[in-house]
Amino acid sequence: MKKTIIDPIDLTVEEIDGLIALADDIMKDRTRYQDVCKHKILGTLFFEPSTRTRLSFESAMLSLGGSVLGFSEASSSSASKGESVMDTVHIVSNYCDIIAMRHPKEGAPLVGSKHCNVPLINAGDGGHNHPTQTLTDLLTIHREKGRLDNMTIGFCGDLKFGRTVHSLLKAMARYDNIRMIFISPDELKLPEYLKEDYLDPAHVDYEEVTSLDDVMGELDVLYMTRVQKERFFNEQDYLRLRDTYILDLKKLDNAKKDLSILHPLPRVNEITVDVDDDPRAAYFRQAANGRFIRMALILSLLGLDHEVERL
Numbered sequence: 001m002k003k004t005i006i007d008p009i010d011l012t013v014e015e016i017d018g019l020i021a022l023a024d025d026i027m028k029d030r031t032r033y034q035d036v037c038k039h040k041i042l043g044t045l046f047f048e049p050s051t052r053t054r055l056s057f058e059s060a061m062l063s064l065g066g067s068v069l070g071f072s073e074a075s076s077s078s079a080s081k082g083e084s085v086m087d088t089v090h091i092v093s094n095y096c097d098i099i100a101m102r103h104p105k106e107g108a109p110l111v112g113s114k115h116c117n118v119p120l121i122n123a124g125d126g127g128h129n130h131p132t133q134t135l136t137d138l139l140t141i142h143r144e145k146g147r148l149d150n151m152t153i154g155f156c157g158d159l160k161f162g163r164t165v166h167s168l169l170k171a172m173a174r175y176d177n178i179r180m181i182f183i184s185p186d187e188l189k190l191p192e193y194l195k196e197d198y199l200d201p202a203h204v205d206y207e208e209v210t211s212l213d214d215v216m217g218e219l220d221v222l223y224m225t226r227v228q229k230e231r232f233f234n235e236q237d238y239l240r241l242r243d244t245y246i247l248d249l250k251k252l253d254n255a256k257k258d259l260s261i262l263h264p265l266p267r268v269n270e271i272t273v274d275v276d277d278d279p280r281a282a283y284f285r286q287a288a289n290g291r292f293i294r295m296a297l298i299l300s301l302l303g304l305d306h307e308v309e310r311l
């Protein structure tokens with residue numbers, strides 16, 4: 001396994017399947033794993049806000065018996081004095097055994113990895129990639145549907161800026177018989193480079209539509225996303241587009257009975273709270289899964305994934 005995970009496809013399909021199997025095993029009895037990372041330290045370098053990713057990384061390392069250090073905003077680090085990302089990561093890599101890093105600029109974790117002495121995981125870089133969210137999504141789809149192939153997945157909302165969508169489509173495109181439906185307003189369509197570089201028409205069947213209602217009945221998985229205010233250049237465009245898709249119980253009338261609704265969260269108003277009690281709403285289970293797949297990734301990157309068998 002590579003030691004720097006910037007993009008979900010830095011991991012092979014076999015490695016991802018192995019991480020899912022390991023996460024499933026951890027979820028069965030996590031006490032078996034509680035000391036495997038004793039004396040190991042995770043560094044969390046978060047230059048951009050986060051709830052789920054940072055805290056689930058921290059929870060993952062603590063659940064493995066390790067410790068955590070880091071910062072949750074650039075203003076509390078020497079980045080505020082002008083220190084470069086490369087130097088920051090270089091320095092912190094002397095103080096820990098593995099790093100998870102989030103940054104608002106695309107490519108920053110790759111730059112940071114250049115002089116990093118320990119494994120580095122991209123915890124989200126601008127509108128680019130979010131590989132551990134993708135692993136969380138794949139674990140969730142596997143647990144909900146029992147498979148990662150032979151399905152139709154609808155991606156709905158901000159497909160232009162949404163790094164979780166960009167990452168997940170790259171990973172899903174490698175499984176067999178996947179149909180993708182991209183549902184967005186014209187202004188928030190998927191960037192062309194993703195279609196050209198990752199959606200081989202010989203392997204992935206995809207279409208782009210503007211109406212969620214028109215395709216709802218075809219979906220096995222619906223991946224809802226938030227319109228990302230922080231990535232818009234002007235507030236007027238954000239206000240005009242933010243309410244384009246609001247999923248409520250009425251809209252689910254035409255959906256399959258075994259649809260799985262995912263959302264990387266945070267949600268603003270794109271899923272109404274009455275949907276939360278529908279058994280098809282998988283997004284809170286998805287958020288919980290994030291801790292276990294990050295445990296599996298930390299163990300694998302530190303070469304400790306078989307350690308539990310020896311203990």
Ligand code: CP
Pocket residue numbers: 049050051052053054124133264265266
């Ligand atoms: N899904 C996700 O990345 O959430 P946070 O921004 O809270 O980490």
